Amino acid sequence: MKRILSLALLITMTISLCACNDERVVYPVEVVKPEKALEEDAETKDSEAAEEKTEEKADNESDVDVPSEEFVLLEDDEEEEGPDESGTIVTHDGKPVIDLIFFMGQSNMSGAGGDKELAPPVTEGHGYEFRAISDPTRLYNIEEPFGKNESFIGGICDIPGAKKGSIVSCFANEYYALTGVPIVGVSASQGATTTEIWQSAGFQIDMQQRYDITVNWLNDNGYYIRNRYVVWFQGESDAANHVQPEIYNTNMDNIIRPLFIKGLNKVFIITPGRTLSIKNYFDDIINQQLDMCRESGYYALGTNILSDVSAEYMVDEWHYNQLVLNIIGIETAKSVACYTLNRKERIDYDYENDRVYIPNGFDYTGEESAEPLDLSNLQKLQDEYWDDYLVRINEKNNG
Numbered sequence: 001m002k003r004i005l006s007l008a009l010l011i012t013m014t015i016s017l018c019a020c021n022d023e024r025v026v027y028p029v030e031v032v033k034p035e036k037a038l039e040e041d042a043e044t045k046d047s048e049a050a051e052e053k054t055e056e057k058a059d060n061e062s063d064v065d066v067p068s069e070e071f072v073l074l075e076d077d078e079e080e081e082g083p084d085e086s087g088t089i090v091t092h093d094g095k096p097v098i099d100l101i102f103f104m105g106q107s108n109m110s111g112a113g114g115d116k117e118l119a120p121p122v123t124e125g126h127g128y129e130f131r132a133i134s135d136p137t138r139l140y141n142i143e144e145p146f147g148k149n150e151s152f153i154g155g156i157c158d159i160p161g162a163k164k165g166s167i168v169s170c171f172a173n174e175y176y177a178l179t180g181v182p183i184v185g186v187s188a189s190q191g192a193t194t195t196e197i198w199q200s201a202g203f204q205i206d207m208q209q210r211y212d213i214t215v216n217w218l219n220d221n222g223y224y225i226r227n228r229y230v231v232w233f234q235g236e237s238d239a240a241n242h243v244q245p246e247i248y249n250t251n252m253d254n255i256i257r258p259l260f261i262k263g264l265n266k267v268f269i270i271t272p273g274r275t276l277s278i279k280n281y282f283d284d285i286i287n288q289q290l291d292m293c294r295e296s297g298y299y300a301l302g303t304n305i306l307s308d309v310s311a312e313y314m315v316d317e318w319h320y321n322q323l324v325l326n327i328i329g330i331e332t333a334k335s336v337a338c339y340t341l342n343r344k345e346r347i348d349y350d351y352e353n354d355r356v357y358i359p360n361g362f363d364y365t366g367e368e369s370a371e372p373l374d375l376s377n378l379q380k381l382q383d384e385y386w387d388d389y390l391v392r393i394n395e396k397n398n399g
Helices: 002-018 034-038 045-061 168-179 201-220 236-240 245-261 283-295 322-342 378-398
Strands: 080-083 089-091 097-105 127-130 139-141 183-189 224-233 266-270 299-303 348-350 355-357
Touching: 089 097, 097 168, 097 201, 127 168, 127 201, 168 183, 168 322, 168 378, 183 201, 201 224, 201 245, 224 245, 224 299, 224 322, 236 283, 245 283, 266 283, 266 322, 283 299, 299 322, 322 378
Parallel strands: 097 183, 097 224, 127 183, 224 266, 266 299
Antiparallel strands: 080 089, 127 139, 348 355
């Protein structure tokens, strides 16, 4: 009986900390070590009954809409006023409005196959980098390679030269074009990292310190943080280590929960694609990530276009070139902007399973549709996008 009461209390406290006014409820997951989750169930019938009662409690609580100030739309926000003379959206007392985004993951997030020369420039004022490790004293205009000096020994630490380009420049451009609000991006990625490594004390302390330092600096220097997001691009190393999909889910919850407690709003997942030699190498992890995005209030789909990108766009066994990274940045920005503007996750195409992806928990009918992009010629796709982007950004600037 004591175990039942203790577990119920833990769940209630966690829900209170992580609740948001998203239409879905974030269900807490017990923090466990990977080896524990792999053990066969040796619990007694009494413990199984306790688990059933706990699930009933969670189901009952899912009907309760717990509001959170972190999830107030900008147009309903008492702080929002509108653009100033320079076009910057500011609060009623003149604070610039920004959306904070942490770019986290392993080597493809680091841009190990990228090329800074092939990433587009980011117009000043359309996107910033906060260098929480190398210079936490100011904002920098985004340039590639993004986060090249953001390594902390004992924590998240890429080897010198590992970052060559990234998804971030294209992400910042498209996000600003859609929302009119610049991002402040923070780099937190390291190649060849598993979810087990991300749960380590060094990574957890570093990750949370980057978050705290950034939020405190922005608040102290007169910025209004409208949203706090993570873009997550990882999973290759877990697949290589044969991590079971359900363990990957538990590991992710353990990794990211501390940031939700600190006020994070949503994690947008970019699913991996393939290795150079094996097309279906990551399928189990990809489908687990899709299930997480569809069903959990923690996660949303950034994009899974890599499931249909040809190996000709890879530079080695594991890494995609800058052209691919550019397209990923654009598509992920569309997903994040959709949620920012509508508080609904984006209906997209599921390239892994050749069907429309519709997230659960929103007032979608199930009849909605999304057309896949033609990914056979990425250069053509990027050129067409860039022509359209220039038209849209000129209209925004002149409107």
